[in-house]
Amino acid sequence: MSITVAIAYHSGYGHTARQAQAVAFGAASVPGVNAALHDIAALDEPLWRALADAEAIIFGTPTYMGSQSAVFQTFAEASGSIWAQQGWRDKIAAGFTTSAGVNGDKLNTLSSLAVFAAQHGMHWVSLGLPPGWLYTTNGDAEDLNRLGGFLGAMAQAPSDAGPDEAPTTGDLRTAEHLGRRVAQVTVELCHGRLVGVA
């Protein structure tokens, strides 16, 4: 049985794209799972077909003006005809975002992605990591989940650093964790459906 986790993302300047690659790396580390990256700016038939065929979709967007990017919102609105058919109903979903500020209002972006997934009738998977870094005096900036999010994976990139420099290794490992967790949950759900318990 082949299971596909699609990573549907937008990135204006490359930082969220790096985060997306880390999510894909984590998802692909689970045996039996294919991870496929999709730039949602395309808005073409191959994109919609790939998302229809995936068992899970992980949504990613930079945080612009405290929420998802306009490009991501265009994609979300273009998915309205899929919503009308409930075409993504019961797929697994999760989300990630990058911003320049340490806080940067990333939670608002992740909340927006979770509501979007709920409108589609999808099952949202949280990050599932304790907070790191400044949560205790022993924390380190390279900790997993240094930004202390729960709804999805957060990453931070200084606005004058290129995508080859940021996000940090810890933020990218956090993104990998999300991809792996989503892939594991998707495998469990798909096997449960096969034997008739889900």
Ligand SMILES: Cc1cc2nc3c(=O)[nH]c(=O)nc-3n(C[C@H](O)[C@H](O)[C@H](O)COP(=O)(O)O)c2cc1C
């Ligand atoms: C139009 C615009 C709005 C932004 N708004 C925010 C914001 O609300 N909070 C924040 O922390 N950073 C904000 N930023 C910074 C981006 O989130 C940051 O540069 C991020 O790394 C961009 O990701 P990308 O390279 O994938 O496009 C904004 C950047 C732009 C271009």
